[in-house]
Amino acid sequence: xxxxxxxxxxxxxxxxxxxxxxxxxxxxxxxxxxxxxxxxxxxxxxxxxxxxxxxxxxxxxxxxxxxxxxxxxxxxxxxxxxxxxxxxxxxxxxxxxxxxxxxxxxxxxxxxxxxxxxxxxxxxxxxxxxxxxxxxxxxxxxxxxxxxxxxxxxxxxxxxxxxxxxxxxxxxxxxxxxxxxxxxxxxxxxxxxxxxxxxxxxxxxxxxxxxxxxxxxxxxxxxxxxxxxxxxxxxxxxxxxxxxxx
Ligand SMILES: [Fe+2]
Numbered sequence: 165x166x167x168x169x170x171x172x173x174x175x176x177x178x179x180x181x182x183x184x185x186x187x188x189x190x191x192x193x194x195x196x197x198x199x200x201x202x203x204x205x206x207x208x209x210x211x212x213x214x215x216x217x218x219x220x221x222x223x224x225x226x227x228x229x230x231x232x233x234x235x236x237x238x239x240x241x242x243x244x245x246x247x248x249x250x251x252x253x254x255x256x257x258x259x260x261x262x263x264x265x266x267x268x269x270x271x272x273x274x275x276x277x278x279x280x281x282x283x284x285x286x287x288x289x290x291x292x293x294x295x296x297x298x299x300x301x302x303x304x305x306x307x308x309x310x311x312x313x314x315x316x317x318x319x320x321x322x323x324x325x326x327x328x329x330x331x332x333x334x335x336x337x338x339x340x341x342x343x344x345x346x347x348x349x350x351x352x353x354x355x356x357x358x359x360x361x362x363x364x365x366x367x368x369x370x371x372x373x374x375x376x377x378x379x380x381x382x383x384x385x386x387x388x389x390x391x392x393x394x395x396x397x398x399x400x401x402x403x404x405x406x407x408x409x410x
Contacts, residue, residue: 180397182388183218186408189284190319190345190376193224194243194262198233200226200380207247211258213385214377221259223284223410228275229267237282240264265319266291268299276308283314285410288343292319298326306342317343317374322350322363329362334371343373343406349384352391367399373406 192200193207201207214222226240227233244262251260263284266272268291275281283289289309293299309316318337321344327333334344349355350363366372379385391397 178393178395178398180392180400181218182392183220184401184408185375185405186219187221187223187410188214188219188377188379189223189225189263189288189317189374189407189410190265190290190347191222191224191379192226192265193222193260193379194226194240194247197235197239197243198227198229204246204250206381208250208254208256210379210382210385211247211251211256211260213382214379215256215258217385217389219258221261221410223261223263225263225265225284225290227267228264230269230271235264237280240282263288263290268293268301268305270301272305273301273308276305276312279312281309281312281314285406287314288317289314290317290319290345293324295323295325298324306340310341315341315343317345319345319376320347320350320378322346322366323355323359325358327362328358329365331365331369331371334366334369338371338373344371345374345376346372347378348375348388349378349391351394351396352387354384354387364396364399367396367403370403372403375400375403375405375407 192198193210195201195204195207226235228235240262247260264282281289306316346363346366350359353360377384
């Protein structure tokens with residue numbers, strides 16, 4: 165019986181085991197402060213799902229986006245304390261830390277200047293660009309972060325259409341110790357075929373430093389879970405990722 169059960173089990177050897185990553189470093193789990201979790205109940209449901217998928221820790225990264233999501237270390241760390249208290253009350257095992265996802269526009273430079281940065285791990289700073297055109301502040305922000313002693317991590321690098329297919333630029337960035345993060349759901353096709361193709365090529369080229377869920381709501385985790393048997397996930401095992409070092 166168990167032979168047939170194993171043979172036909174949906175948890176076959178071909179299914180990628182997310183517990184190998186150990187730590188997720190891109191999500192929006194602090195309730196009510198960005199376009200992610202709307203309430204503590206949603207946050208706890210997402211954290212329970214992370215735990216079920218095998219993660220031991222999440223570094224959650226609320227948006228800091230000028231007037232749209234005007235977060236500060238105070239709003240983020242205050243929210244983190246509330247989430248930690250609820251995790252403790254419920255006896256959950258998963259650990260949670262917080263950093264931020266900085267939008268790279270003119271408002272980012274003064275934040276670096278004032279050193280109001282929330283970093284994670286080895287002084288990593290998660291930053292994102294707009295999806296329509298390159299940020300005119302990209303080079304300056306990367307430079308200023310590094311001068312201030314931080315290591316930039318570019319969020320969901322595969323989602324910027326203006327960088328599709330330019331793998332030489334990726335090499336140049338990584339040679340300068342700028343890290344590349346890819347969203348796991350890009351491999352699931354969640355953001356469309358162009359993004360999927362770029363993500364797959366970055367993985368096959370071994371040009372990826374971090375993988376993240378970019379979880380805004382629980383569906384992001386259930387969609388991911390339902391795609392873990394896709395062949396591209398096998399290639400993750402050939403990468404040297406920094407997730408588990410966090
Ligand atoms: Fe994000």
